[in-house]
Amino acid sequence: MFICLSCNTRSLRTMWFIISLLIYALFSPCVQGANDLTVKLEQGYVRGYIDPDGGFYAFYGIPYATAPTGDQKFKAPLPGPIWQDTLEAVDNTIICPQNDPFKVISKNMTIKEDCLIANVFVPDTKEKNLPVVVYVHGGAFQLGYGNLFTYKRLARSKRVIIVTFNYRLGPHGFLCLGTEDVPGNAGMKDQVALLRWVNQNIAKFGGNPEDVTIAGYSAGSSSVDLLMLSKSAKGLFHKVIPESGASTAAFSVQTDPIESAKEYAKLLNYTGTGSIVNLEKYYKSLSYDTLMSADVMYRRDSVFLMSPCIERKKSKEFFLSESPDNILKSGAYPKVPILYGFASMEGLFRVGLFDEWKQIMNDDFEAFLSPDLEFESDDQKRKVTRKIKEFYFGQSTIDNDDIYGYINYFTDVIFAYPTLRAVKLHVEAGHNQIYLYDFSFVHDELPIIPHTNIRGADHCSQTNTVSDGFLGTNYTNSKLEEMRTLTRSIWLNFITTGKPIPEDSELPPWPPVGKNWSPHMSLDLPLSLRGSLLKDRALFWDQIYEEHYRQPIPPPAAQHTEL
Known part of the structure; x- marks a missing residue:
């Protein structure tokens, strides 16, 4: 009898233990195995796996929204799907339709129409409520995917959760016609949908939805510079890290979206009337292969036609209804901490065209002016061009001796001056939490600049240093590793505290930027706090833009006059 009672007691304990595990699995947002982690989302269960090199769990290919299809394909995203079985989050091959003139996309990637997926990298730690950083990929708004750069080293710090998408x-x-079916900014609305998804779900991965940094x-x-200004993203982020790109750049916002739509259509052999109604009909009729086939990456005016736009205020859910310039001047945006800067020779990304373009610049420099400049007459345009x-x-x-001037021109026109212009407007609006930098670090494995004997910090060099490195640029040397350690510590400190350097650090103190773009930190070995950043070049362009800036406009209302 005693033995029988003992057996029953053990059986009851085992039964209740199993029941408690089942209850925990049903109601706990997170279940951890030896090599996997299962998270319960509103959409369903999702399972990620420990990285082969350890340190974090990787969740690939989680649908955060649904891309509309057919005639609706240019509209805002729809809610994400719901699934019954546990989603094995292992597919890291999904990318959106795109043209790839640079051949940077791996052959194992799969283009899908419904491509709106997120990747989440969760540190292998018992810590919860971790800060979150959402990285927005680059590619001129024309190409790329969430994991074009990876951030495994940051994830292994066990201090942050990382999201790419x-x-x-x-x-x-980014086709922007201002109509019901093609209102514009579908890609930016995808980004807002992702931030909403993070806000609703990241706590279940162990992240803090009230401590989100958007970086790009x-x-x-x-x-991310535009997201900071959009009312649709308000409250979804708390710090911003723009790496080599600003909202005020001509390539960031279409100056005239209907003219852009016409010009892009002509690259696809469009011969229609050019009315909004006709353009909409034409674009809707195209296959994805045809739609994405135009190459706009080598334009001399430093824009790429299809990019964010100012929408008509009558749009149902607009992303941006005023120019970044006007929003910054109004001060009507959240003044969150910003780690803001660029590489010292951003224009190196155009150096491959120097031998071809130098003669064209001699013959027709006007072709290289940005479309966000306007002039009262051809004579005035010639005078400013000459200046x-x-x-x-x-x-x-x-x-060939002018290679530095060539690099500086494209550095300033596309990246440096728009950033400095935005910083100036921020400061004038009372923003006092901006940390400005110039990334100037180089190492001996970088190529020598043509017609010189020096190396330079190319476009997004700081991103190459913070991330795990870009495809084909896996340099390894002690100087670079030292710089990577330093730069990652700065980024991590900003993501976790809102300041790039702790007050008790042995590194130079880094105060926020004030008037005249001063002070700024030179990111090199060693770090060096300096005064005004590119003051002479910024003042030169200030004068040009004060007199000749052309505000971007929304598309006009369509006139339905065609049969």
Whole structure:
């Protein structure tokens, strides 16, 4: 009898233990195995796995929204799907439709129309309520995908959760006609949908939805700079890291979206009337292969046609209804901490075209002016063009000795001046939490600049240093590893505290930027706090833009006059 009672007691204990495990599995948002982690979302269960090198769990390919299809494909995203079985989050091959003239996309990637997926990297730690960083990929709004850069080293710090994701690209994401079916900014609305998904779900992965940093490189940098100004993203982020790209750049916002739509359509052999109604009909009729086939990456005016736009205020859910310039001047945006900067020779990304373009610049420099400049007459345009050309190249013919002027011109026009212009407007609006930097670090494995004997910090060099490195640039040397350690510590400190350098650090103190773009930190070995950043070049462009800035406009209302 005693033995029988003992057996029953043990059986009851075992039964209740099993029941408690089942209850825990049903109601706990997070269940951890030896090599996997299962998380319960509103959409269903999702299972990620420990990285092969350890340190964090990787969740790939979680649908955060649904891309509309057919005639609706240019609209805002729809809610994400719901699933019954546990989603094995292992597919890291999904990308959005795109053209890839640079051949940076791996052959194992799969283009899908419904491509709106998120990747979540969760440290292998018992700590909860971790800060979150959402990285927006670059690619001129034309190409790329969430894991074009990876951040495994940051994840292994066990201090942050990292989210990357896809958004619609090119005309698929940024055709802007101002109509009900093609209102514009589909790609930016994807980004807002992702931030809402993070807000609703990241706590279940162990993250803090009230401590989200949005970061991005190149077009991703412009994206987070624009998200900061959009009312639709308000409250979804708390710190911002734009890496080489600003909201005020001509490539970041279409100056005239209907003209952009016409010009892009002509690259696809469009021969229609050019009315909004006709353009909409034409774009809706195209296959994805045709829609994405135009190559806009080598334009001399430094824009890429399909990018964010100012929407008509009558749009049902607009992302941006005023220009970044006007929003910054109004001060009507959340003044969260910003770690803001660029590489010292961003224009190196155009150096491969120097031998071809130097002669074209001699013959027709006007072709290289940004479309966000306007002039009262052709004579005025010629005078300003000459002024700009002489500022960078002097009065002589552009030749190989002018490679630095060439690099500086594209550095300033596309990246440096828009950033400095935005910083100036922020400061004038009372923003006092901006940490400005210039990334100037180079190492001996970088290529020598043509026609020189030096190396330079190329476009998004800081991103290359913070991340695990770009495809084909896996340099390894002690100096670079020292810089990576330093830069990652700065980024992590900003993500976790809102300041790039702790007060008790042995590194130089880094105060927020004030007037005249001062002070700024030179990111090199060693770090160096300096005064005004590119003051002479910024003041030169200030004068140009004060007199000739062309505000971006929304598309007009469509006139339904065609049969």
